[in-house]
Amino acid sequence: MQGVRGSSPLSSTKSRKSACCPRHADFFVCRAPGAVTGIAASRSAARRGAHSNNGRMVAMCTCAPAGPRHPNQRLPSPAGSPRPVPAVRCPCNSGDTLEACCGRFLDAPAGTRFAPTAGALMRSRYTAFATGNAAYLLRTWHPDTRPGSVGLDPGQQWYRLDILDTVRGGPLDHDGIVAFRAHFRAGGARDSLLETSRFVRIGRQWLYVDAL
Known part of the structure; x- marks a missing residue:
């Protein structure tokens, strides 16, 4: 002193x-x-x-x-x-942390961990859009409808996901449908995407097919 x-x-x-x-x-x-x-x-x-x-x-x-x-x-x-380090909330609006929610699927090596339901895959794909993870979007896309690449707009900020309805898509189902509204900001304006998506399960993996 x-x-x-x-x-x-x-x-x-x-x-x-x-x-x-x-x-x-x-x-x-x-x-x-x-x-x-x-x-x-x-x-x-x-x-x-x-x-x-x-x-x-x-x-x-x-x-x-x-x-x-x-x-x-x-x-x-x-x-x-x-x-x-403060815990980061998952963008899919589940209320869990990113690590405990969609992050466990996005960060896992390909072919090692899969979303157990069509709804969980829908949430994880939304999180992939929100975090700019194009590789995850491609590997969870059905090969019959998968594009060669995914163009993500860095100026588009996804900030909320609302699951509106789910038909089948459980762990023992072979197909499922999820209706959702995804909210985003772009060019200083707010907008949303309303879609009803179709999913199928091949083995242990759920895959996105297309929009109905």
Whole structure:
């Protein structure tokens, strides 16, 4: 801590005990104006710093705090610990995260994981449009109707999917129909696509056929 003379801040840790925690018996954090925030100092040094700066002292004990923490006190994170990444919601509007929903199909190597129903495939294909995954769209398209390529407009932002109706398309069915409305923004205007899609199941994989 700046402005403190004498022995090292760590030298007095064995000389005193605290009712709070013997491991952190003599350590405080100086919240005085101008003090180096987050630097630990001995009890006596901290008091001198507080007196000279007319500040406040806050016990820095993370094991068994004797009382409520000062509202400005922040306990340090372990060095090198990564910050948590906020979960991304799936674009298909299911309410789940992308990783737990459509992402598990889009990110899986080809031929290893399939959408279990026609509705799930419809959602995953919408998510592929929303995230620009043309490869997934092609590999979930029936070979009889599959185009040579898929052109995705980067200026088209898909922001909501509404499933309107589903006919068959379950895990034990061989075909299914899904009616939906997909909402998007393009050129500063909002619009939507209304479609009734036909799907078939070949083996364990559901495939998009065409629009009715």
